[in-house]
Amino acid sequence: MGAEVALPQSQPPLVLGLQPSALVDHVARVHSSFLDHIPGERGGSIPVELGDLDSIVREVKIHAASFRHDHEYPSSHIKTLAGGSVANTIRGLISAFGISTGIIGACGDDQQAKLFVHNMTSNGVDLSRLRNKIGHTAQCVCLVDALGNRTMRPCLSNAVKVKAEELTKEDFKGSKWLVLRYAIFNLDVIQAAILLAKQEGLLVSLDLASFEMVRNFKQPLLELLDSGNIDLCFANEDEATELLRGEQNADPGTAVEFLAKYCQWAVVTLGPNGCIAKHGSEIARVPAIGEAKATDATGAGDLFASGFLYGVIKGLSLEECCKVGACSGGSVVRSLGGEVTLENRQWMYKQMQIKDLPTPDTSK
Template sequence: MGVEFHPQNNGNTTKEAQGPRCESGGPLILGLQPSALVDHVAKVDWSLLSQIPGERGGSFPVANEELKHILSEVNTHILSLPNDPSSMKTIAGGSVANTVRGLAAGFGISCGILGACGDDEQGKLFVSNMSFYGVDLSRLRMKTESTAQCVCLVDELGNRTMRPCLSSAAKIQADELTREDFKGARWLVLRYAISNLEIIRAAILLAKLEGVLISLDLASFEMVRKFRLPLLQLLESGNIDLCFANEDEAAELVRDEVTSGPEAALEFLAKHCEWAVVTLGTNGCIAKHGNEVVRVPAIGEANATDATGAGDLFASGFFYGLIKGLPLEECCGVGSCSGGSVIRSLGGEVTPENWQWMYKQMQTKGLPVPHPGK
């Protein structure tokens, strides 16, 4: 018997639109994204990537004028996608937003976003897209500044290069956070960024007062490379319960250590975090919890169109496994299925058809299949 996709589509942010919530009324998973972000995702030829600042494959911040220049150049470098009339997508984005949207849409887990967005067209798009899937936006502050944007450039092989523009964007500040923001949540999802370090630290302090577990994504190899010391201080604080790193971020994390490589990075993270996960692209992932270490293969890499959101959706599946109390290997298995689902189309939002693909993969592997919307 097939599994049907039922998105939590209520088109609003009322209490009834949020799906199942924990007893205290808050979402189980709360994502901190200080600045709401809109992604412009396009598949482009290599020549455009060679013309913009920063290394290919990473996430390098740009000023507003540079963002406008890149967007103006996209149309002359765009590649048409097979079986997809849309060569460019504009959707709510950001790593944390991708993760919580995936949890709400594909897994039926109650989620919320804590942050700020601008009272502009981009802000309205962010709100519309996230609330379509029942993500709780009651902690999203509306401000007069503009909403942050990011250009996600995807090459012929599906590798993505990101250029976010966060200057002058609407952003929640550390002194605006309250303990009430974190009540009822089981997990707080964070993404490392030096520009958000003050709010990250404030959020961790308040969340821990409420007994909330903390997850940290290492964001990008450039961020780890340039701001490794503050990251190490975060990890060594003992407040990070779960850490996700991809292979490039892992390499930067242990570059000054005696031993290097993904396994060394996993051991390094596991010294400070209860759960440590290193994703390895086509080679799957490795994870550690306590004394248990597992290695799980990737799923769906042969059909990769765009790697945007692969790590974010992996996290969605992994969180689903944790919420359901699954063993570590099965948490990684669900993560591999959900990470594989998003790379089959453009952008960090999984299509209904690709959720169906994921459910079938989970059934085949004997993993518990969610029934969102039921």
């Protein structure tokens, strides 16, 4: 049974993120050879059971200790932090941009739940809409090689999650934006959240999640877009291509035009090639910002979304929104995990100043 949720007494967060299951990431740099011993192909994301995840974490700790003095791997420990695309975006919005955020979801009664709560609370995220339940909190091992390529092994089975019928209007009252990530296994919760959010006048942002999710479940996605309830849509180049599979032109420009038929803002990120976006009749193309070599690409798209949303909330032009997103996405790849460190935040503010973008007041 879920515990009673204490609704916030203070001002509701400006931006809410729906992440039905709280998630903890275990991120570590590994030698490429280590990946040969991990079940499944290297790269990508393959679900594992809890026992397998624990086994991988143990192996990583032993592996990390063996190259502690390797100059290529100066930071060889496992970094454990709250994870998940939506959590990354809303954490970035408050910690790097000073925009108040809250999360809607559920966590278990285990050590991972404590880690999730501590990490999000210490960054200022409002957790009053996070349900506490008896059970496991979702986890993911993210292994990063010397080239910044990721091999992910998520453990989501049996993880607690918030259910569609548990959502209430009170969860959304007074907020301005709802941030979502497309996932077929959460579709009922997503649909319920959108319905309640729209009744409360919120704008809705949707991330397309992965090209596999778009490929395998395109029809429900098109129905979501066709509902007219998605105000802002983020897709990366692979997701955009998959969305237009079978069309004559499947380039990013065509994808942005396609998404813009359904959404006020349409954005396609292009990795090292920047992004292209459309709002109304306005189109913007902006190059990537930052080093060509990423330490870890985890969270690049999520933090791009943080920056872009900050720009929209502050009323910046479409091009400026893209530039802030590029600064934000470029900052997170400079270290492990989907969290902007203090050092990288300063780097991001410097890039924003160089480009004459308004830097946020995060002193509040």
